[in-house]
Amino acid sequence: MTLVLEEGKQVSLEQTGTYAIVAITKHGVELARHLHNQFSQTDLFYMSKFERGDEQRRNISLFEGNVRLLLPSLFRTYKGIIMIVSLGAVVRMIAPLLKDKKTDPAVVVIDDKGQHVISVLSGHLGGANELTREVAELLGAAPVITTASDVQKTIAVDLFGSRFGWTWESADKLTPVSASVVNEEQVAIIQESGERDWWQYDHPLPHTIKMYSTIEDALEAKPNAALVVTHRKLKQEEQPILNNGVLYRPKVIVLGIGCNRGTSEEEINKVIQTTLEELQFSIKSVKAICSIDLKKNEEGLLSITDKNNWEFICYSAEELNRTLIEDPSETVFKFTGAYGVSEPAAKLYSGANTLSLVKKKSGNVTISVAVIPY
Template sequence: MNTVKPDSVALFCLTPGGKALAERLKPALPVTCFTSEALHTPGFVAFEGGFAHALREAFRHASAIIFIGATGIAVRVLAPLVNDKFSDPAVIVIDERGQHVISLLSGHYGGANALARYLAGVLGADPVITTATDVNEMAALDMLAIQLDARMADLRPAVKEVNHMLVSGKRVGLWCEKALQEELDRCDTRGFIPVADLSVLPELDGLVCVTTQATLPASGVPLYKLVPKRVVAGIGCRRNTPFELLLTLLQRQLLAHHFDPLALRAIGSITLKKDEHGLNALAQRLHVPFEVFTAEALRQHEHHFPASDFVRQAAGVGSVSGPAAWLMCQGHRVGETLREQGVTITLGVSH
């Protein structure tokens, strides 16, 4: 998910008017401003290798690009690099008089629509948003995924299908498991039809289910499962434990508690394991961060879990997986710790 990071916004301007507008925007957000050698002054970075080269480099590395100038220039320079809305950075174009702020690329996943509205508010300009769901004042599946920090199998085709149904006047239901309802209530769900009971469905063309559960009852309509990342796994293991064993045991523990593997938000362990190949490979395979905690931090919570003298002698704390999970989920652990073949796994849920 390529949401805009405040420390990776690049602004490009080519004229004195554009540079003056850039000065107005500087206080509004952390931004690196690029301009030509002729216009270069303190606070700006001169283009390296020319404007087109600098803009293309920013497209590859920045989370958002703001271009002050003609839309056609931005399109011609960036066209060879455009991939898709799930990976391209947000691209905003502003005319140099600051009258219109155009969301050009990655309106939802990249955050261009939200950034365009924000910058328009700063400048007193008109935000130009052309995304179908936005202009029809409806929610969108990809925006819902962002707001809930959720994943979905086959997200790209699902977004295309669901958003098309919404703007075409189709009936798209939205059901949420009870534990997540409060979070969903804070999201934009315009256009979706609320569903309270999966066993009693209204007439629908499709159904989006917000859940961390592995399985759902058959619905009789096309079903799209949106899985918020809420499950954490604290893991302890012997040195050089094979990645394949860690993966097998973690998947077993998730399914034992009926969690969809996509619900995993992070795995955690002790600092001593920060370079453990199997754990790093596990995080990479599952596309989640690997968080580590000092023995001192883990000791603060080890009294909640059975301790091992062997582990204490090796790691300086009597338990690793339980306290690591506790720290990642603020104490909301789930079930008992799995202990097998020198591996311990404790699950927790964070909201």
């Protein structure tokens, strides 16, 4: 979608994310595309003269004209705006749009080299300070926060794990759970999978936020709210934890896949869907598909990874053969030079010693499933 920005005209946006990323320079676009790929819940906008040809597929919006004309629509639409534009220019552009600190979106500025991430507007109520920390951590940049009253230093529920690519199952409870956190009510965190280094402050978790080993333990404690991090689907008896809880999906599932040449995307997708359902795993937690390098140009695999924004990693037969597997196959070796494809590929990428599914053959597809251990 290309937006033509003209004075006096309203811009209609197709919003899919919660935050907008805006870039207007060559280096800024590079940085913006990287951030958009890593930071979920974002929509990306940059000038059409930097078009790469993959924008429609990646749901990136192009614009022609002065970026200043885009900002009113972004202000109305998004919770936060991340601008890779000079700070002075941003201040001048947003000044006429400011209304109230209770309603203005968060505005964060990144310099063209990605060295500093600056909280500009709505630091507390709008979440710009926490957004600044998250983006800076993701880019390896220095966060710049000047708010003197920045004392809460707690979890931003809607950004929890976002720099790792975590997504929430539903946004329905984001607001009440956030209220429980900032009002210092009892909040439970249950983390079954995903990165563990999400707490970045130099002090312990607030005493009102407690970690629990299992959902069952948390339910017994009767917290006011909960944050649940897991790749699996919750059992019926665990569902009450979400009465005032947010369910996060970390990117931890690795699919090792082998297939016959020319296997359709539809068949591969059906095997993936069926397998994850059998394991009671969420497809939102899939991080990558892995295979042998003979399949690096397999259209079905390329298409499905592209549509889902999953990584697609291929290994040589030699790399696969150096991995200890449970079910080596002479037949597979005859055709590929490797004693297995899906099983060793899943192990190689995930680093897991054991797999959730060693190997299953279905039609033209063989699949193995690993969960990245943290």
